[in-house]
Amino acid sequence: MAKSHVTTSVNGEPQEFLCEPGDTLLDVLRNELNLTGTKEGCGSGDCGACSVTLNGRLVCACLVLGVEVEGAEVGTIEGVSSGDGLHVIQEKFLEHAALQCGICTPGLIVSTKALLEENPNPTEEEARYYLAGNLCRCTGYDKIIRAVMDSAETLRGAV
């Protein structure tokens, strides 16, 4: 079957690739564009390790087809920091020891960024429910939520 040619933008940079109809955005990011920061934990949208943004909306890349991002703007973990130092969220995750093995961390950071752009002042409960789609097996979520709440406070203070 002939592959489709897709033109898109990832983290603000123009990208193009070839993919099969059945290839997911996750497959494409990792295997065609060599952006391996986005991880596959389950392939069925249950774990959130592949969290990315699609036109500003938080999605699981494993549930989006490669062909669907034609003309769209995709945001991945690689685009979270500006290249001029870490994003506040990344700093807080490190400060709070909010990662152990780190496999869920890219997805969580992308999701946290989406949360705080949508709701700059979440309660702990709101944060926990927003991030319920990001599974972590190592930390028990305690330090992650602390990092998220601290990030929210810092970002609000910086405005």
Place this chain on the structure above:
Amino acid sequence: MSEAKEFKYIGQRTIRPDGYDKVTGRATYGADLSLPGMIWGKTLRSPHAHAKIVSIDTSKAEAHPDVMAVATFQDFVTLQSESIAGGEGAADVLDVARNCLADDKVLYHGHAIAAIAARTERAAKDALALIDVTYEILPPVMDVEEAMKESAPVLHEDMFTNGYDEKPSKASNIATRVEMKMGDVDAGFADADVIVEREFRTPTAHQGYIEPHACTVTYSEDGQSMVWCCTQGHFDVRTLTAKVLGMDLGKLKVIASEIGGGFGGKTVIYQEPVALVLSKKSGRPVKMVMERDEVFIATGPTSAAKLKAKVGIKKDGTITAMQGWMAYEAGAFKGSPMMPGVMTMFTPYDCPNVLVEGFDVVVNKSKVAAYRAPGAPQAEYAAEMVINELAEMLGMDPIELRLKNAAKEGTQTIYGPKLKRVGLIECLEAAKNSPHYQSALPEGQGRGLAAGFWFNVGGQSSVTVNMNPDGTGTIVEGSPDIGGSRASMQMMAAEVLQIEPKNLKPIIADTENLPYSQGTGGSRTTFATGMAVIEASEKVVAQVKERAAAVWNVTAEQVEYADGVARNTAGEDAMTLAEVCKSAEKTGGQISGNANINARGAGPSFAVHICDVAVDKETGKVDVTRYTAIQDAGKAIHPGYVEGQLQGGAVQGIGWALNEEYVYNADGVMENPGFLDYRIPLASDLPMIETIIVEVPNAFHPYGVRGVGETGIIPPLGAVGYAVGNAIGRKVEELPCSPPRVLALIQNG
């Protein structure tokens, strides 16, 4: 040595040195390596839980234009049953090989039968359908009690139970029977005023790491091979893989990628030898990555168990006798962690009369792998539930009852030696005084408490500390970092070298850069690899003193080293570490210290957890409303990562107690091999996990370290189980306390 000591760097909450790569997505995990010319491997798995393989025909697959190689069990060398050290303890290498690719039988749904390497991942997967397998389907045995019956279908015709005085004449599914005892339980029970005896069941549960097993391998024409994989122990991957393929250790290089969780489940091999066969046959690098359902059905899990606990106690709270019985499911091949279960079950208690009997039983499920304190959670759950029930019957506080009978220094264990200095009493006192325990239980909720014990291990660690001419250094160690241990290595080396931790870079070397190092597991890394780091760093300091002494024409004994500076005690001279390293070229060559040790003296870690739950009596849903984890760390090198271990273990235990279980249909097929229906805890399920680190130093480690990684998963089963029972006024016996079970308990009593 390890009494209250002032540390310059130890005990701080440093930023982990690998952290920047982890929060930016740069860190490379098992599935993140691609090589030029790489092709993809996929595995054909058994649709049946128990069957003889009558024939395998791979010819159609091999003829497919996209298929470049096919592998079956025949591609492994001929092996005899042999117990070798590898991974989490002794493994029978024949069983390991048969689990990687089935021999003449498939023993669980998902059992690997053959593998294909093809140009694309999709082509490999599609080509699996071209392999023709003929099966003679056999009845599956899916339950430990069913498996132990005389009439049960037998998985292995050559399995005769070990552990009886006379070898049985009939093959069975019971691989081993063990009995440990001390004192006289019959006399002890006769002496008791109150006896409680209960039966319990725990489910098949998975370690649940988010990262599926993955490897990228190459096999060169001269037999030199490379395996890149996510593993807790790359040296053990080398040992086991080389054995299965009949290779020299020196020809197989294994590189440990960053690892996305293991918890014991990544101390064994699955795809690595298969991928190497495919690479050898195709002449190309091969990548194999498991899909999520494969991880559930064909890796791990931990043993489901049937347990009985019987404890006798006097009215004043003195325990007079403790008796246990357990049957653990090993999965398809022998080797459940039944033995550690037997050894740990009653160890938190100082009682002279103890008897525990255990059975290792095979069933048609995936072969179990280690899971955080393997064997202990199930056994100690049974004991803790009975202890709590006794406390309630006597009207005694559950902490006071445990304090009255607490194991301590000098307590005789059932497995032989007396305990050395341990911190159970300190943990119980901390629990008693904790804000959680001091707070009243909210109306309608239930509270549970439980203790936990795990041995922790030492073992082999090899470390080299290489100093650079500018006085910075590299710590080359062989323990894959599963939870932030590099930060602790950095601090321990810094403490000896008396320079800022950020000037020392810890790296995880591959199997060619260091001698054998045992895997990361058994709560050994901060303890044993830390000890090697300290020893290697001390050798650097010794060399620094020698070099400075030579420059000053004094003896090394006349040089003192403190705060990163070497000083001549017989004069005024001083040189910083950086200065000594800069002149190393002139004073004899580069400075580096090496320590290849077999660490002993691992100190056990005791824990006590407190759990409050609210139960919705209409739906049976249980919410954990408050949780405190208290554990003895000996000395917390990095408090943040120690807390992380306590919290992570607690939440895995909470999941095990509340929701996690394998659901099988009548054909032995797992019905919930995904994260939607194999329900691990989510952020929205939990409150903050309060932690209290107790520090009763372990005299065998220079800084007093005890491992902490594992014990934390043990108390939650009893703490949560008892809390649920307390909330609904019923006796909880079977885990998990999922809504249907809780509702049934409420309705049927």
Place this chain on the structure above:
Amino acid sequence: MAIVIFSSELQRLTGEEQTRVDAEVFKDIVAEISYQYAALEYDALMKMAVAIDGEIIHTPFLEKVAASSEIHFLYRISGG
């Protein structure tokens, strides 16, 4: 002479609860008791861990054993 205390499991093979052994190095102790008790195999014993005066050692091959030492053979725990 060092005292070797047998677990209830090993007692099934030795018929005795304990024995005294006149040897200073662990490997010689194992050689001695595997000689004394036909049912105990040297190789099987060498695969076990041992507690010498309460300190658990996984591979005690060359361990020095004092005359007053108490020795227990243990299953080798690994962990996860």
